[in-house]
Amino acid sequence: MHTLVGRMFTNISYVCVCVGVRRCVGVCVQVLANLVMEELLPSLEKDMLPRLKAKKTERKRVWFATIEAAYILVQECLLEGLSVLKEECKTAACQQEVLIRSDMDLILHSRTYLEGKLRASVSEPAEKFCSEGVQPYLASILEELMGPISSGFQEARLLSDNQMDQLCQDFQEGGVTDKLKQALAKLSKPNLLSCYQRINSLHDQLHDLQERFGFSNISNLVHSTQIDLQQVHTHTNSCIQTVLV
Structure with a gap:
């Protein structure tokens, strides 16, 4: 054993x-x-x-x-x-x-030495590449990025404005009623599909930029933007409910 x-x-x-x-x-x-x-x-x-x-x-x-x-x-x-x-x-x-x-002093000295050597060998080519291959295109890249994003958020804002106007027209007499609560509950579940589709058009518009600059996270950008849009709309509805209820 x-x-x-x-x-x-x-x-x-x-x-x-x-x-x-x-x-x-x-x-x-x-x-x-x-x-x-x-x-x-x-x-x-x-x-x-x-x-x-x-x-x-x-x-x-x-x-x-x-x-x-x-x-x-x-x-x-x-x-x-x-x-x-x-x-x-x-x-x-x-x-x-x-x-x-x-050996800590030697380790720190070696680290500082290596950092200096790497910075000296990399900084000049990196700065040259950024100034010649990236900086001139930043404005156009930003414009390409913000077009669909701004369009999606603009449509979401118009949707919220229309829903708010309709809510004010339907409940002009004021007071909290069951119908108002139902309307607010419906307001909290908007159909943002068209807004998402506008943002999703980034896939097509950034295809050329993806090939040229090697963008690899367009899908992540689209998904995170759609999530931000949903959160903004949720916060807007929360403010509306706080004011009316």
């Missing part, structure tokens, strides 16, 4: 280090003990059950007591091994911390 537990402990020790030895010592001992028992039980059944010559009830009692004793022994072995592993890792961590602290 000790040999099997030792072999299992060797196999799982690396896993324990990866997930954090502190978390393994305690609850994880029970988990690992269950894994060991899964392999150990067939051997116990094969070696011990045939040797139990007592009556059926007594055999069950002895068998369950044997399993319990084996489980406790496995837990003790694992707990001892994991505790030793924890101390070894703690000692190794302290040693590494001392080494890191002693």
Whole structure:
């Protein structure tokens, strides 16, 4: 049994280090003990059950007591091994911390040196590329981007204005009624499909820019803009309900 537990402990020790030895010592001992028992039980059944010559009830009692004793022994072995592993890792961590602290000045100096070298080798080509290949086109890119977005938000604003005007016409007498509450509830679920479609036209309008500048997140831009539009409309409806109710 000790040999099997030792072999299992060797196999799982690396896993324990990866997930954090502190978390393994305690609850994880029970988990690992269950894994060991899964392999150990067939051997116990094969070696011990045939040797139990007592009556059926007594055999069950002895068998369950044997399993319990084996489980406790496995837990003790694992707990001892994991505790030793924890101390070894703690000692190794302290040693590494001392080494890191002693070399910190060298590490910081090397980092500063590498940053300077990278900045010197990259900054000039990057600035040249931005000034020649990006800056001249920013205004046109922004115009292409804002066209469909502004159109979608403009239509959403007109939709809100029309709904608000209709609401004021239908409930000129004032006062909070069930019909007003129903109208406000309907107002909170607008049909923004046409607004979304206007924003979705970014896919077609930015096709040339995508090929030229390597845009890769047009879909993300469209989705985030549509979400922003929905949030703006939701906030508008909340303000209307606050004023009227």
